[in-house]
Amino acid sequence: MFELAPYLRKQQVRVDAFLKAALPPVTTRPALLHKAMTYSVLAGGKRFRPILALAAAQACGRPEAAALTAGAALELLHTYTLIHDDLPCMDDDDLRRGKPTCHIVFGEANALLAGDALQTLAFLWLAALPAAASPARLVAELARAAGSQGVIGGQVEDLLAEGSRPSAARLRYIHVHKTAVLIEAAVRLGAIAGGASEPQIRQLGRYGLALGLAFQIADDILNATSTPEALGKPVGSDQARGKLTYVAVHGLPASRRMARSLVRQAQAALKDLPGPSAPLHALADYVICRKN
């Protein structure tokens, strides 16, 4: 019987230790920039994407060392998008993971540049992996997922949608691009870095895309129903801002149904993988019952 909670704690410690060791020391010139980068990366994330990358390598029966680096690079990239999302010209949020956002602590210009530098560093970590981990392919996959037709495309459509007429098609575009493609990238990068086969990489991609969409629907549900204490950030902010969310478009019961159905789709994609897939299976259940 697989126990998710201790597994998550163990993997989170492992990812945090890697991030702490691999980030440039905060005394590196310019110290202010490296402090801002470290502040946001080590602000206590769940490390969901790196944990997925590790679990993907494991499910393919492959070594996890390169997947850990790839997962950590994904966490840098994810953190940069959060820093930029929180800026006054974007969502203008003061609180993230229960702590003041990067620009509140370091000022807008330094937060902007810390985000920029974390994106750059994500690609450096991938590119510096040994040839067996297919570094150029990892960079290309992450760049496609994170770029103008991936995460950033989703962010732009999200801003365009604020206060506009709700549309289920646009909503799906936003959630797939803003969130799901990076979760898809997490499992694909873990598998590629570990040296998995092409069919295995495709299987994990299907898992990741379904899981990522479920993850974002669950986020919408939490934003509408949680407390600031449980969530570590304001709740009800989506509605106040006129954001396009699954709760706003489909209502709470239908959103919950869709999230559950996507989780089952994700789990079905794990069939016949050569390594242990219990962690990926349990992680899929977890994304729709988590409290933050």
Place this chain on the structure above:
Amino acid sequence: MFELAPYLRKQQVRVDAFLKAALPPVTTRPALLHKAMTYSVLAGGKRFRPILALAAAQACGRPEAAALTAGAALELLHTYTLIHDDLPCMDDDDLRRGKPTCHIVFGEANALLAGDALQTLAFLWLAALPAAASPARLVAELARAAGSQGVIGGQVEDLLAEGSRPSAARLRYIHVHKTAVLIEAAVRLGAIAGGASEPQIRQLGRYGLALGLAFQIADDILNATSTPEALGKPVGSDQARGKLTYVAVHGLPASRRMARSLVRQAQAALKDLPGPSAPLHALADYVICRKN
């Protein structure tokens, strides 16, 4: 006798054609984002970095196809730094290359995201090159040059220096990091993409670093002495903002002497390269006599 002006025009047309063909069409969803990216990339830059990358491959007697892609990627990266530099929380500039800056035309959030997406795309273009061009190495070299201990480090120190006591050491740090490392990267990436030898790559690195510092000193001189018409952006803005510049710290005559000495250093580094190095030689002279 090598004629620089027609050479520059020819290479600029070649780079512009590549950029136009390789950028995602402006109709790609989200169209607003792709319009903002294209607007800034095609706003009429000199294409100095891509031209250097091409000239570096040529000077090593190597084919130029991969160097063109690498040079174009450098131009994307350079453009992203300009877009972010111009934002209200940074230099707050309304005019760039004689045109309204990206955030003036598309709004702050879209300019921020267009910059982010251009950085991502630069790494995608490098990573997608064939194995013979050493794509992972190109990504790593660009990421080191562009990251927290390269360009972004220089930008942070530049902001810290505004209105502070002038220091020749800090000034050198800023100019080397904010500008010279990316020009060094331009020639190194061109050489690496073309398949040059390690000694050739190192030679070009020495050329690029000296040239890059001369380039930024020349920028300081232009900002202090040019006209807005010739420069395409406001002049005297460095002084008004209390920026640390070579003109402010060393005065105009000493700045001119240093720039000339660096150009000679750069040219000396070109000795014994197997291909035609006349373009690189002439480009070095050009950086300190250009009008914009």
